[in-house]
Amino acid sequence: MTSRLLTNIGELLTNDSSRVDETPVGRVLDAAIVVDEERVLWVGRGADAPAADEYYDARGAAVVPGFVDSHTHLIFAGERSGEFEARMAGERYDGGGIANTVAATRAASDEQLREQSNARLAALRAGGVTTVEVKSGYALDVDGEARLVRLAKEITAEVTFLGAHVVPREFAADRDGYVALVAGEMMTRCASAKWTDVFCDVGAFDVDEARTVLEAGRANGHSLRLHANQIADIGAVALAVETDCASVDHCTYLSDPDVERLAGSDTVATLLPGAEFSTRSPYPSGRRLLDAGVKVALATDCNPGTSYVTSMSFVIALAVREMGLSVDEALWAATRGGAAALRREDIGHLEVGARCDLVILNAPRVAHLAYRPGSSLIREVWRSESGEH
Numbered sequence: 316m317t318s319r320l321l322t323n324i325g326e327l328l329t330n331d332s333s334r335v336d337e338t339p340v341g342r343v344l345d346a347a348i349v350v351d352e353e354r355v356l357w358v359g360r361g362a363d364a365p366a367a368d369e370y371y372d373a374r375g376a377a378v379v380p381g382f383v384d385s386h387t388h389l390i391f392a393g394e395r396s397g398e399f400e401a402r403m404a405g406e407r408y409d410g411g412g413i414a415n416t417v418a419a420t421r422a423a424s425d426e427q428l429r430e431q432s433n434a435r436l437a438a439l440r441a442g443g444v445t446t447v448e449v450k451s452g453y454a455l456d457v458d459g460e461a462r463l464v465r466l467a468k469e470i471t472a473e474v475t476f477l478g479a480h481v482v483p484r485e486f487a488a489d490r491d492g493y494v495a496l497v498a499g500e501m502m503t504r505c506a507s508a509k510w511t512d513v514f515c516d517v518g519a520f521d522v523d524e525a526r527t528v529l530e531a532g533r534a535n536g537h538s539l540r541l542h543a544n545q546i547a548d549i550g551a552v553a554l555a556v557e558t559d560c561a562s563v564d565h566c567t568y569l570s571d572p573d574v575e576r577l578a579g580s581d582t583v584a585t586l587l588p589g590a591e592f593s594t595r596s597p598y599p600s601g602r603r604l605l606d607a608g609v610k611v612a613l614a615t616d617c618n619p620g621t622s623y624v625t626s627m628s629f630v631i632a633l634a635v636r637e638m639g640l641s642v643d644e645a646l647w648a649a650t651r652g653g654a655a656a657l658r659r660e661d662i663g664h665l666e667v668g669a670r671c672d673l674v675i676l677n678a679p680r681v682a683h684l685a686y687r688p689g690s691s692l693i694r695e696v697w698r699s700e701s702g703e704h
């Protein structure tokens with residue numbers, strides 16, 4: 316192992332609340348950090364830094380933990396810009412466009428899917444994402460979903476089985492048959508995923524159907540997460556809390572009892588402002604959730620229909636501008652919040668022993684991420700070589 320001292324950091328966010336400023340982001344000014352190829356070895360003021368094998372001068376830049384993008388649909392074929400243009404011209408999103416992506420994804424070879432997904436992965440990485448969650452859900456048949464899980468595992472350890480994304484056309488007259496297939500043979504074939512997820516909303520799956528799939532996922536050894544309340548409130552948040560989902564994602568429409576439920580639970584509310592942006596929907600209030608004591612994460616929801624977003628900086632800027640988060644709260648949500656949504660303790664922060672996943676900004680202060688939206692502010696991304704992400 317080679318130790319490397321990154322020094323002359325203008326502003327370092329560690330997400331270690333025991334740090335001097337006693338805020339959740341653990342801010343250290345005039346900071347330094349020592350890492351090896353895998354872990355953080357030391358953090359503190361530059362003046363106190365120990366010797367190391369190698370030196371790297373941050374030249375006054377801000378440094379933050381690597382972004383944890385805890386919600387993506389990275390593996391798909393084709394694109395749906397025409398649908399976006401139509402929606403911007405006034406057509407309301409009803410969830411029907413997923414079938415187009417399913418047809419394109421089924422028709423694509425492994426190599427075509429790898430090539431298209433890796434281009435999106437490269438964009439996420441260049442934008443500072445060091446851990447990414449990837450869902451299946453654009454094949455919706457047994458062999459196809461198993462293939463998407465296999466391809467997702469080439470990218471990340473955080474693979475989610477989303478056979479219950481929508482009911483495919485061939486099962487339109489037999490919803491029960493499709494739910495049974497997802498919870499049965501498809502689940503078994505997708506056993507190597509880590510998570511089970513369901514799109515529990517109007518136009519997708521109702522609460523009883525979602526519960527059936529989540530329970531099958533748990534029986535199969537998966538941990539659980541849920542798409543909920545993007546289009547309407549049909550009671551999905553209560554289901555997420557009841558089944559101990561690590562995260563309930565979207566939360567665009569939340570009742571007061573749902574906010575209370577989340578505050579009293581270990582379920583993270585993952586906000587996906589790229590979806591509201593791309594569907595011209597009202598943004599949920601992140602402020603309301605934080606003030607109630609709910610743990611909040613931010614993610615891209617990268618998908619071809621409702622959020623073709625690969626920039627966590629953009630997501631942070633939207634959360635600050637449109638959802639009432641402070642810059643520090645948005646940074647925490649995009650890092651430690653994402654880690655909590657994946658129930659990971661080793662990422663999303665820069666305490667000693669954490670993975671050395673960090674981002675050096677092209678800016679002296681973290682606030683520039685929201686203050687200069689659309690600018691390229693990621694100078695360098697360091698990522699641990701340790702095991703799987």
Ligand SMILES: [Zn+2]
Nearest residue numbers: 386388542616
């Ligand atoms: Zn999604």
